[in-house]
Amino acid sequence: MKGREATTPGWLGILPGTALVVLFLIPFGIMLAVSVAQRETGGFYQWGFDLSGYQRFLSAFFGGVLLTSVGIAAGTAAIAVALALPFTVILAGLSRRTQTAILVVLLSVLSLSEVIVGFSVSTLLSQTAGVGNILAWLGLTAEARAYTPSLFALMTGLTYLSFPYAVLVLYPPVARLDPELAQAARTMGASPLRTFFSVTMPLLRAPLLGALILVFVFALGSYLLPQVLGRPEHWTLSVHITDQAIYQSNLPFAAAMAAFLLLVALAMVGVALLLAREKGDRA
Amino acid sequence: MNDLSLRGVTKRFGATAAVDDVTLDIPGGKFICLLGPSGCGKTTLLRLLAGLEEPTSGQILVGGRDQTHVPTHRRDFGMVFQSLALFPHLSVGENVAYPLAIRGTPRAQRRARAEELLSLVQLSGMADRRIHQLSGGQRQRVAIARGLAIDPKLFLLDEPLSALDANLREHMQIELRQIQTRLGVTTLVVTHDQKEALTMADIVIVMDRGRVQQMGAPMEVYRDPANAFVAGFIGTSNLLPCRLLDPATLEVSGQRLPLAGQDRVKAAPGPAILSVRPEDVRLGPEGLPARVTFIRDLGESVQLVLDHAGQEVTALFSPRERPEVGIGETVALTFAPGGRVVLAP
Numbered sequence: 184m185k186g187r188e189a190t191t192p193g194w195l196g197i198l199p200g201t202a203l204v205v206l207f208l209i210p211f212g213i214m215l216a217v218s219v220a221q222r223e224t225g226g227f228y229q230w231g232f233d234l235s236g237y238q239r240f241l242s243a244f245f246g247g248v249l250l251t252s253v254g255i256a257a258g259t260a261a262i263a264v265a266l267a268l269p270f271t272v273i274l275a276g277l278s279r280r281t282q283t284a285i286l287v288v289l290l291s292v293l294s295l296s297e298v299i300v301g302f303s304v305s306t307l308l309s310q311t312a313g314v315g316n317i318l319a320w321l322g323l324t325a326e327a328r329a330y331t332p333s334l335f336a337l338m339t340g341l342t343y344l345s346f347p348y349a350v351l352v353l354y355p356p357v358a359r360l361d362p363e364l365a366q367a368a369r370t371m372g373a374s375p376l377r378t379f380f381s382v383t384m385p386l387l388r389a390p391l392l393g394a395l396i397l398v399f400v401f402a403l404g405s406y407l408l409p410q411v412l413g414r415p416e417h418w419t420l421s422v423h424i425t426d427q428a429i430y431q432s433n434l435p436f437a438a439a440m441a442a443f444l445l446l447v448a449l450a451m452v453g454v455a456l457l458l459a460r461e462k463g464d465r466a
Numbered sequence: 467m468n469d470l471s472l473r474g475v476t477k478r479f480g481a482t483a484a485v486d487d488v489t490l491d492i493p494g495g496k497f498i499c500l501l502g503p504s505g506c507g508k509t510t511l512l513r514l515l516a517g518l519e520e521p522t523s524g525q526i527l528v529g530g531r532d533q534t535h536v537p538t539h540r541r542d543f544g545m546v547f548q549s550l551a552l553f554p555h556l557s558v559g560e561n562v563a564y565p566l567a568i569r570g571t572p573r574a575q576r577r578a579r580a581e582e583l584l585s586l587v588q589l590s591g592m593a594d595r596r597i598h599q600l601s602g603g604q605r606q607r608v609a610i611a612r613g614l615a616i617d618p619k620l621f622l623l624d625e626p627l628s629a630l631d632a633n634l635r636e637h638m639q640i641e642l643r644q645i646q647t648r649l650g651v652t653t654l655v656v657t658h659d660q661k662e663a664l665t666m667a668d669i670v671i672v673m674d675r676g677r678v679q680q681m682g683a684p685m686e687v688y689r690d691p692a693n694a695f696v697a698g699f700i701g702t703s704n705l706l707p708c709r710l711l712d713p714a715t716l717e718v719s720g721q722r723l724p725l726a727g728q729d730r731v732k733a734a735p736g737p738a739i740l741s742v743r744p745e746d747v748r749l750g751p752e753g754l755p756a757r758v759t760f761i762r763d764l765g766e767s768v769q770l771v772l773d774h775a776g777q778e779v780t781a782l783f784s785p786r787e788r789p790e791v792g793i794g795e796t797v798a799l800t801f802a803p804g805g806r807v808v809l810a811p
Contacts, residue, residue: 367551369538370516371565372616377539381568385555 218438228435236439245423245440252403252419253447259341259402260395266342267349267394271357272383274350286354289347297344301411304340305331308412337413341405345398352394356387389459396455400448420444468494468529468619468652470515475524477510484510486676487524492669494529497646499663500656502673503699508656511673512622515654516545528619544613544651546623550605552597558584558608559593565615583611586645603634610642614649621646621653627662639665660700664688672696690730694809697741704747704779708740710808716740719754719775728804739809744769746805747781749789753798758791774799 221231239245274282307313308330315327330336364386368378384391406421420440428437470492477485485507492498500508513519515526517538526534533541544565553561560567562583563576571579580593587607597605606626613621626642627635643666646653657663663670664684672679672687672695680692691697694705709717710733716723718740725731733739756779760771768788770781779799783789791797 361549361551363547363549363551364553366518366538367545367547367553368564368568369518370541370543370545370622371612372539372542372568374537374539377568381564382553386553388555 214438214441217434218442220435220438222433222435227432233435236433236436237443239436240439240443248418248420248423249443249447251417252421252444253451255337255341255405255409255417255419256399256403258338259345260399262338262342263345263349263398264353264391264394267346267353268384268387268391269379271350271353272379275354275358275360286350289350292343292347297407300344301340301408304336304343305411308333308336308339331412332414332417334413334417337409337417340408340412341402344408345401348401349394349398352397353387353390356390360386392455392459396452399451403444403448403451469527470494470620470652470654471525471527471530473525473527475511475514475521475526477507477514477519478522483522483676485514485521488676488678490671490678490681492652494652495650496652496668497643497666498652498654498669498671499667500654500671500673501660501663501699502658502679504658506673507676508658508673509624510676512624512654512656515620516543516622517541541620542616542618543620543622544616544618545621546609546613546626548625548628550609550629552605552608552612554597556597557593558589558595558597558600561597561608562593562611562615564612569616579615580611583615584608586614586648587611587641602630603638606630606638610645614645614651617649618651621651623653623655625656625658627657628659635662636665642666664700670700672699674699691741691807691809692732694739694741694811697807697809702744702780704740704742704744704777706740706742706774706777706779707811708738708808710735710738716806716808721754723801723806725806725808726803729806729808731808733808733810737811739811740801741807741809742801742805744780744782746802747779748800748802749781749791749797750800751798753800756797756799758793758795758797761791761793772797772799 216230217228218236219232219234220228221233222228222235274285277285308315310327310329313327313329313331315324315330318324319327360383365378365382368382369375373381403419404421405419406425409417409419409422421444424437424440424444427433427440470490472488472490475485475488476483488511500511502508510519514521517533517536521534524534525532528541553564556564559577559580562580563571566576566579577593581590584590584592587610589604589607589611592600592604597608600608606629609626610623613623623642627638630638639662642655646666655663655666667684669681670684670687671681674695680687680696682690687696688700691700691703697703698705706718710731711717711722712735713731714725716725716738754774756772756774758770759773759778762769762771763785765785768783768785770783770789770791772779772781781799789797
């Protein structure tokens with residue numbers, strides 16, 4: 184510890200520290216203050232201490248919106264990580280060159296904006312130009328139909344966007360896994376599938392949890408895709424926050440919802456870390 | 467019994483043959499050491515037996531049954547890896563009982579068997595420890611216990627003791643041998659340490675460049691090496707170029723040496739190599755001229771390093787027989803009858 188303090192001068196922390204305060208803590212404080220401000224009908228807001236925004240949020244409708252947001256985010260996290268884990272394990276077993284090529288392609292997906300991804304998926308699942316035509320041509324369906332907007336389209340878009348993040352979190356620990364551990368399980372009678380579930384997955388517990396948290400938080404704040412690919416009942420809290428802030432000019436209520444969203448995100452991350460800690464102590 | 471047979475087993479990686487046409491018959495219940503320098507193919511051979519590699523050609527039979535294409539997890543073997551490959555997410559007891567859990571053995575029975583195995587390797591009462599709480603020697607024992615959990619048909623170990631320090635290693639060699647004797651399980655250990663092989667094995671298989679160079683009882687391989695590689699690899703050997711004139715006469719550096727009946731001749735008349743162990747080198751009134759270049763007093767023995775016509779020759783004496791010579795003196799070398807092996811070049 185001592186050596187570490189000596190090698191990294193403490194003043195290097197001033198810049199990120201300042202940035203954190205100016206760009207995050209102060210705006211966050213303003214947002215909290217706005218969330219309890221009094222709304223002026225037809226106008227902006229007045230400083231004050233009014234909890235009506237929070238009260239309004241605790242209604243069945245916005246409770247449902249919150250549940251939808253959490254459900255979509257959790258679903259995206261589960262699907263993206265469930266796809267990324269076997270993908271990464273197989274990727275790590277390929278030759279160095281192939282691995283690099285695939286990782287580069289994967290990283291390039293990150294450079295696509297949410298807008299492009301959203302409209303691409305929308306086109307792909309549309310009635311006129313979508314996969315429905317292929318299915319109809321193959322005779323699997325009577326005629327081409329649209330698969331968007333729907334929960335399926337929304338989940339497809341979100342999973343597409345978050346999959347690279349899940350792979351990037353999982354790749355380093357998967358690449359470091361000792362292949363002899365899985366081989367040992369094989370010599371002890373475990374089939375390849377059994378080995379994957381009884382050895383590979385438990386060994387990757389912490390990185391899996393990390394990937395789940397990352398994708399969950401990423402998807403929880405999704406704003407564009409629910410509007411492009413989802414129906415109104417799939418609109419996330421972020422969509423409603425924007426609706427309140429911009430179209431209804433109700434900034435205090437929008438700020439209160441944002442505060443809730445943040446609390447939920449923090450609570451989820453906290454629960455996940457607690458789960459990891461418990462097992463970590465035993466390990 | 468679980469006799470082990472290999473029929474022309476070959477494993478190629480690209481153009482190189484890591485294991486080259488190996489045919490072996492090993493009776494069951496024996497302790498076998500696969501010995502050779504690194505890269506000789508011994509580990510590949512072990513992995514072929516375990517099913518972790520598929521042979522390019524050839525056949526592997528255990529107890530008369532063809533195992534060549536049986537997947538690893540259906541072979542019912544036990545294996546100890548060089549890295550031990552203990553599962554860090556499981557306790558000591560769960561590690562040992564893993565093969566049983568895979569086979570659906572009930573929990574109580576698993577627990578009892580793990581306890582029994584742990585006491586076999588002198589780790590009673592450690593079942594609830596975590597792997598990272600154990601010392602290197604204890605981990606070694608856990609890996610051995612885990613490998614034996616299902617009463618394997620074949621117990622395979624890949625350089626199992628290489629991570630241990632010298633004292634512990636010697637201790638574990640004896641212990642491993644005792645466990646094997648008690649259980650009677652056919653055991654194959656890969657090692658590059660010839661002392662380890664001589665300590666533990668019923669049968670030593672010496673490998674080099676993917677081929678079996680010699681197979682036999684340890685002392686047989688030591689006293690009667692099949693070729694120059696084995697003579698040089700097992701123990702220390704003096705290898706001198708020579709010429710076999712007829713089956714009973716040898717010519718070394720222009721001097722004729724009559725061979726005795728106990729000497730072994732494994733070469734046809736013509737150029738050959740004379741292999742003599744350091745303990746069979748004697749100093750005499752007459753013999754090959756050599757200069758003393760170094761004397762090593764090792765307490766239990768005295769080692770003389772000599773130079774004969776540019777060839778280094780090592781001689782070993784007990785302290786009581788220490789010859790009265792000094793560095794730089796010229797002496798005459800003779801070789802004890804019965805200690806000479808004439809090998810093909």
